[in-house]
Amino acid sequence: MNDYMTMANYTDRAIGLFIERLKQSGILNNTMVVVTGDHEGLADARSMLCDTKAGKGIVSDQQFTPLIIINSPVGMRYEKVMGQVDIYPTLLSLLGLDNYAWKGLGRSILDPDKKAFAIDPNYKVVGDAGDVSDEELRFAKDAWTVSDMIIRCDYLGRMNEAVCQKSAFTGRR
Incomplete structure (x- = not known):
């Protein structure tokens, strides 16, 4: 501690x-x-x-x-659950980049339709998923996998081939 x-x-x-x-x-x-x-x-x-x-x-x-x-241009404290896939869309919203070509895999916390749940690294649902459909849950789990590969493989920078190949092969960490 x-x-x-x-x-x-x-x-x-x-x-x-x-x-x-x-x-x-x-x-x-x-x-x-x-x-x-x-x-x-x-x-x-x-x-x-x-x-x-x-x-x-x-x-x-x-x-x-x-x-x-x-x-931030929007002052707030967000107390609900959000996932790593929601960070990028939230930043785009805060920066006013609504017409940006790729809006990411998640939802901005400024979107009133965003549901307060996320997928954890063990593919478990965290938060309130009571009104989340099976299709939305499948998409969220797939989005977590893709997001994790983007981070682990540094797709936005230089790629680490060994980590990328292992992540792509196993689909998990």
Whole structure:
């Protein structure tokens, strides 16, 4: 728990310094800063920490990945479940890029029709999927696989052939 809190403190301070430098340089007013992670921070220690005195009330029993958008044109706190596939469409919406050619695989959290569920790395449904059809669930699971391959294979940058071939072959991590 101490290591995790030390890391969180360091990260908060580093982001604060970064934002301060953007202010000092005069570009913060025209800059949207997106902070997210590629996975949640506690991994295998989560269940143990949930049961400790220090972890109760601080550590969630759920695995979530952070998404913080600083200087967003829309001020809000989104408390519902969203998936990694929803980040890209949300950023397009926030940036006003409604006519962008590829809108991603998920739904923007600004879309009033977005359902509050996601698929986790084990292909389990997280959130409220009560009114989600079987077809939507299949699409969401396929979208998670494609999104994971985009991230793992760095399709938007340079490709790591060995990881891509393994991901494509197994369909999973």
